[in-house]
Amino acid sequence: xxxxIDNKSGDPIYDQIYTQIKNNIINGVLxxxxxxxxxxxxxxxxxxxxxxxxxxxDELEKEGFIYTVAGKGCFVAAKNTELLREENLKKIxxxxxEIIKLSxxxxxxxxxxxxxxxxxxxxx
Numbered sequence: 001x002x003x004x005i006d007n008k009s010g011d012p013i014y015d016q017i018y019t020q021i022k023n024n025i026i027n028g029v030l031x032x033x034x035x036x037x038x039x040x041x042x043x044x045x046x047x048x049x050x051x052x053x054x055x056x057x058d059e060l061e062k063e064g065f066i067y068t069v070a071g072k073g074c075f076v077a078a079k080n081t082e083l084l085r086e087e088n089l090k091k092i093x094x095x096x097x098e099i100i101k102l103s104x105x106x107x108x109x110x111x112x113x114x115x116x117x118x119x120x121x122x123x124x
Contacts, residue, residue, distance in 0.1 A: 001030065001037070005046055013048055017056035025065050025076055026084060036066060036074040 003020050005013055024030045036057070037045070043053040057074055060066045067077045103113050 003042070003046060005048065013046075014052045014055040014059070017042075017046075017053065018059045021056070021060055022063070022065055022087075025079075026087060030076045032076055032078050034076045035072075036076065038073055 001021075001024060003017055005016055009016065011019075021030070021036070030036075036042075039053045039057055040050055043050040046053070057066065057068075061068060061074070064080055064083055065077055066074050068074050099113065108116075
């Protein structure tokens with residue numbers, strides 16, 4: 001598993017770690033019960049604070065993406081289909097908001113958008 005930290009990004013480092021691990025789990029790069037690097041090792045590899053790495057792992061655990069076994073480490077949790085569905089719904093909503101903004105700048109009506117969506121949907 002490769003994690004890249006972009007120091008020029010406006011996103012906090014813990015959030016970059018959280019997002020990349022979460023995306024790897026959702027996209028099937030990381031599998032159920034697969035061990036994650038230890039908090040200390042990941043911090044050392046990324047040259048960041050252990051506290052920052054722990055915060056990312058804590059967020060992942062709180063969201064149900066990973067679980068911790070005392071003395072053993074952190075592991076990828078079983079995929080919760082409802083959780084994954086909710087994540088995808090949030091992504092779709094974000095895209096829809098962007099579509100609405102773009103359509104307003106082009107002067108498209110709601111009906112124009114619906115027509116476009118129906119044509120594209122039928123083509124899939």
